[in-house]
Amino acid sequence: MPETLQEETTLQINKSVVRLIKDDVTDIEVDAFVYYAQHDLQLGSGFGGAIAVRGGPSVQNELDESGPLKTGEAVVSEAGNLKAGLIIHAVGPRFQEEDIEGKLRTTMENTLKLAEEKGVTRLAFPAMGAGYYGILPGVSAKVMLDVITSHLEGETCLSEVIICVFDSPQFDAFQSTMATQ
């Protein structure tokens, strides 16, 4: 369980649970967490900076051998010295581009598929595309929970999916969307 968990809400889907928390997604103990990556897979600032500092140079070194990725694609790397085991770098839509919902859906599906391939049982997502990339928290919540729910209703090795947000507006958006699931 995340050490700094402040508030949470959960959703049971078959044998899996979806948990909403407010925390730093790069600093929790999970099998893997998702980083909303750039096309060139440069870690950059924000969570990318946290990964580079806490995880060490090996993460970027590994990424330098992959990419560039197109929108919707994802790739896995080791997580260096981070608490997580793996990082799934997923390139989602950004900044008011066309068909945000469709592209986000594809990104989510590819990410979950990759998590299954790697045998991940505890997976953490940020609020995909919300915040810096400008996707409205309500849109992010709707698409993410739709995809996660339908995925967990099928065959899966995921026992827990954590949605790890960083502010109240995001938390409120996901909480209210979860209430309607």
Place this chain on the structure above:
Amino acid sequence: MSQKKERSQKAEKVIERMGQKLNRQIVGSLTACVHCGMCTESCHYVLANPGDPTYAPAYKADKIRKLFKRHYDWTGRVIPWWVKADSVWTEEDLEELKDTVFGKCTNCRRCTLNCPMGVDYATFNRMARGLLVSVGVQPEGVAVVSKDQWELGNQMGVLKEDYLDTLEWMEEELQDELEDPSVAIPVDKSDCTVMYAINPREVKYDPRSIADAAKIFHAAGESWTMPSEGWDQTNFGLFSGDDALGGSVARRLYEKVIELNASRLVISECGHGYRSTRCEGPNWAAFDIPFEMESSVLTMLRYIREGRIKVDKSRNTQLVTFHDSCNNARSCGLFEEPRELLNLVCENFQEMYPNRAENYCCTGGGGAMSMSEYTPNRLKSGVVKADQLKETGAEVVVTSCHNCVDGLSDVIRHYELGIEVTQLVNLVANALVIEEKIVVPVEEVVPVEEVVPVEEVVPVEEVVPVEEVVPVEEVPVEVAVEEVPVEVAGGEVPEVVSADAMSLAGRVIVVADDEPDQVEFLATVLEDHGATIYRAATGDEALELARREKPDLLTLDLHMPGRDVGEVFEMLREDPELEELKVCVITGRPELRKLIYDRSVRPPEGYLDKPVDEERLLLNVRKILELAD
């Protein structure tokens, strides 16, 4: 005119979203301009570029105004040629607009103040910035800072553990300085009167200002705390025009005050932090504020007025002048309080002209220094500030804003003015007269029987315990002050902290700098404290020495001949044999920080602006090497 032109998705979104941003204030400003030219003379960019009309506020405003006219105003539909209505079509159009709204204006609002029609150009310039940011058209530096603040909660990407570690470090420094182990920098303490929020620059580049504030709170006997999260009072949303970021950042602060049940939020000295937290944030966050908010300038002034702290102005004897931050002064009316405080803690204050609401921008613009591509223009416009500063004859310029500290330092360095920059918190802390306290070390108390007969002495456990600090009036009556050896702390508290006590024996340090004087200074100070020093004058030499000598620390100048220092830094970081190497950037060119901090490798462990004094150098080296242990 442009019937069949294809408009890009981003341009389409900019126009569409403009309609959502228009309010009475913005529409009023977009329609009221009569192009009288009054704004022209008030803009420091124009004054520094007299032959270039593209810097005139009215000209810059027209770049935005034409969109409004074309898409949202009836005049643009009826007589577009008359009102110069026009649109944006391509990404190149947006890039051009970006260079105007980010690169040719600091949003200082001096033109607003001087407009007879009340046109608030800075407000709709900020709107335009926000529209561009929303479609991802923004300077690289703006993108980096925005992402850091969105995702990590502060503008400089400071990680929580580093923030908390810095607070602990400053607490220890303060305890050493005051010889008082009870001095604390409390974190997440509930039910305090004050929650103190700071600028991340204080953690990263100026931790001494945190210690100075803590010293003042301690001396005032304040019930205070710092938050573990929601501690960044700055808000890049004010600069970038991103209202959603503005709301998110402000909300994190407000929610933390409520969670800790503090009754007052005190904002450390920062112009855009004060404006965004106290004035704009409640609107961005749609938040009803159930607590008080004030600048630390008012807090310090109140402490003196109420007699909660005592200051001795004879400790600050240099000739000082004051620079009004645009956000503090022009936008928030904080004019007289800093001057009153300054006169209480300094002997020689010389006013700068013009001042208060008419003062000129430092060029920092509450975030402009993040955009290195505009640095030459920014520094050119700084000639106005440089002339103002020179005219005062001051040795020190004081300001209540961290952005202004960086902006002024940059201008002073560029124009070789040799003026020191500081803040009120530093001057107040320096002038502080700490209440006398008595320390009664046990080893000096025993043997008790030598002082007074045993039967007259209270049991040993009632005598002051080891190193406990006790106010004079609380010393047990049985211990006669004149009979017990006592050590009086305070009064003449040395300004220099205990860095001198540090030994660097056994440490290997590479000093890399192309200025021989600077190398000699750094090397001498570090050698005097026991370190073994190797000197490098280029990036390649630094690289070679680092690989050969495997030093504990490398001090790195950012501007040296030969190989790009950013590249050198990245090579050092990527060398598996140098994983333990600590790096401290020491630079006179803060705009070059981008060379290092934008790289996706572990950032340097330390950073110092030149000129560096011995105390700061040793404090930082000590901090870095303690981390290494």
